Amino acid sequence: MKETNGLKGCIEFLIKCDDMKDIERRNLNISSRRRENDAEHSWSLSMMAITLYEFAAEKVNLERVLKMVTVHDLVELYAGDVFAYDSERNIGKAQREAEAADKLFSILPEYKGTELRQLWEEFDRMDTPDSRYAAACDRLQPLINNFFTEGHTWQQYGVYPDSVLKRNEVVKTAIPDMWKVVEYFVAEGKRLGYFDKALKK
Amino acid sequence: MKETNGLKGCIEFLIKCDDMKDIERRNLNISSRRRENDAEHSWSLSMMAITLYEFAAEKVNLERVLKMVTVHDLVELYAGDVFAYDSERNIGKAQREAEAADKLFSILPEYKGTELRQLWEEFDRMDTPDSRYAAACDRLQPLINNFFTEGHTWQQYGVYPDSVLKRNEVVKTAIPDMWKVVEYFVAEGKRLGYFDKALKK
Numbered sequence A, B: 001m002k003e004t005n006g007l008k009g010c011i012e013f014l015i016k017c018d019d020m021k022d023i024e025r026r027n028l029n030i031s032s033r034r035r036e037n038d039a040e041h042s043w044s045l046s047m048m049a050i051t052l053y054e055f056a057a058e059k060v061n062l063e064r065v066l067k068m069v070t071v072h073d074l075v076e077l078y079a080g081d082v083f084a085y086d087s088e089r090n091i092g093k094a095q096r097e098a099e100a101a102d103k104l105f106s107i108l109p110e111y112k113g114t115e116l117r118q119l120w121e122e123f124d125r126m127d128t129p130d131s132r133y134a135a136a137c138d139r140l141q142p143l144i145n146n147f148f149t150e151g152h153t154w155q156q157y158g159v160y161p162d163s164v165l166k167r168n169e170v171v172k173t174a175i176p177d178m179w180k181v182v183e184y185f186v187a188e189g190k191r192l193g194y195f196d197k198a199l200k201k
Helices: A004-022 A038-051 A062-071 A093-105 A110-125 A129-147 A152-157 A161-167 A170-174 A176-191 B004-022 B038-051 B062-071 B093-105 B110-125 B129-147 B152-157 B161-167 B170-174 B176-191
Strands: A024-028 A035-037 B024-028 B035-037
Touching: A004 A035, A004 A038, A004 A110, A004 B038, A004 B129, A004 B176, A024 A129, A024 A152, A035 A038, A038 A062, A038 A129, A038 B004, A038 B038, A038 B062, A062 A110, A062 A129, A062 B038, A062 B062, A093 A110, A110 A129, A129 A152, A129 A170, A129 A176, A129 B004, A161 A176, A170 A176, A176 B004, B004 B035, B004 B038, B004 B110, B024 B129, B024 B152, B035 B038, B038 B062, B038 B129, B062 B110, B062 B129, B093 B110, B110 B129, B129 B152, B129 B170, B129 B176, B161 B176, B170 B176
Parallel strands: none
Antiparallel strands: A024 A035, B024 B035
16 A cells, blocks of 8 residues: 655645644633644544543444544645534535545545545544544533533533534434433533523523 | 443543643644644644554554554643753653653543553553554654744754754654655755754854
8 A cells, every 4th residue: 555655745744734733613721721723622532532432332443433533623724613503604514625625635645545535524424333433522522621611612602502412412322421421511511501691692 | 341430530531631732842833833732742643643654664553553642741741741852851751750640540440541551651662563653753743843844943952963863763663764754854954054053053
């Protein structure tokens, strides 16, 4: 599979990937209260996938999961981050991201571009144990960060508790022990007023 | 291996890990010229390990490599980051990091704490194909970022070209095709004056 000529493309791709550190997300980091970026978020998912591996309910291949969470947001290098609860800006997102993927993965040697694109597509489809486990981490991590920053994003955008439960549904299948934690954080969040913008409008 | 009671420790550990986003390194990110943090750096190593996998000269287990690069700097949560070329502050570093590891990994259920500690120790020893490949990525990534930020760290701390070559030596064994790239970046860096602080003092 190795193509020595492909090394240049790999380096060029890695340099482009460095810009993931400049793509801001909506949620905050816990201590600094600074907005998280895509690189930080993706690392947190690796950390979570490693830490919670024994709690995965389906048989998962951790190597594939770690690859998936590492690359799952790369298309945002060209397509930008769209907030999960922003239904308007989510229109046309799939098309924009497919075009971004064409542009990004073609920097790489073909074997590698194809591999990463397939992992990204599988992640988005959530139709395999690996992608469900990866997606569960992707839902849980911002939920935890939102809870420990007094519901920052939920308050800012008026997100409903039920929307958070719905978005985290894959956790039920992938990491059932964590579903209880999701329910706890949402219930506690309600009690503490972290959803007041939505619930009191 | 699963211990349901261990879930609380896992979550507490993940919350602590979020602070990796606040530990600044010496090198800059390429576009923003902002100092990189440990979480961003670790994600970049995952990205590099995935991208350059086919160029690894020894047979490596990518799952273990990805775990290693994800956790390799975690002890800095308690021990702080020490600049690679700062020989004075590197005295006593091993002891400080071992104490930090005791503190950090004991938050986790024992099976997981032991696993991550062993991976971190193996990474540091560089005595297996997996740890050599992981360490090669750990050396290459800041080298690339330094080159594309006009030798920022090299200039700021007066680092010699030979010190960079020496620090990157593991690349020769682990990713020989990248060794030529290391030599190229160092030679070009010299030509462009990125080592002038060391060479002209």
